[in-house]
Amino acid sequence: MPDLPASHRLRAGRYAEPNRVYLLTTNTLNREPVFADFALGRLVVHQLRRAQDLGLAKSLAWVVMPDHFHWLVELENCSLRKLMRETKSLITREVNLCSGRSGQLWQQGYHDRALRKEDDLVKMARYIVANPLRAGLVEKLGDYSLWDAIWI
Template identity: 40%
Template sequence: MTHRYHSHSLRKGRFSEVGRPYLVTFTTAGRYPWFSHFTTACQACRAITRSDTQGASHTWCYVVMPDHIHWLLSTTEKHELSQIIRMVKARVSRYQDQPIWQPGFHDHALRSEQALKPTARYIIANPVRAGLVKSVRDYPFWNAAWL
């Protein structure tokens, strides 16, 4: 079966609003489980944290799954959403010394602040739903602003 990715179509007309929360998902090329390796998953977590410390984003929560990342973030005045994702992907790829990502990403703008916590709960529960752990407390590759 041939998979056809339409990442180029996803970028057309993409607009990011400063301060708006976005749920973003980006996937490894061929869904290879790069983040099953502890050090690679840690590098992805550090890349997200670095985006925040450099003032490019504000992370509400994230989870690094074996072959993709879910990230709930707000943009800042410094960078648009596409730039933020490109920077995080580049940092992780540099660590691996090769490109590891499927082109593009999926984003969904949250319409209200009331949607933040339910969306965060959904994101953080991904490892449990995927059968990786029985409790989110047992999964090391996530973080949330409410901790």
């Protein structure tokens, strides 16, 4: 593989399939802990729920960490590119408006992983929502409020 910038490597070979489950991850620019501010983290939650309400993707599990989010989705009526572009753009607009920030909020691109049918979705959801525990942000999951999963 040629030595391409990270954002181009992430897009190489990307293929989105309706009704397939994907784990999506994206980071803030320079891994700035923007969402350590609970109110700004709730803006991310609002946009994840909006995407589901619009029928773009069914949210199976998610967690908003201080400098990134993980989102387990079943893709519905859009592409991965559209889902992430819209979601990140709307989050940026709301965060900038509410916090007095301006400019870019996210690193370019995002990571996606298509889950195979045999992958254990509940296990993946538990892994996602346990991120705050592994990061040492809380001692028990109930102490962190920026997560959800349909099974838990």
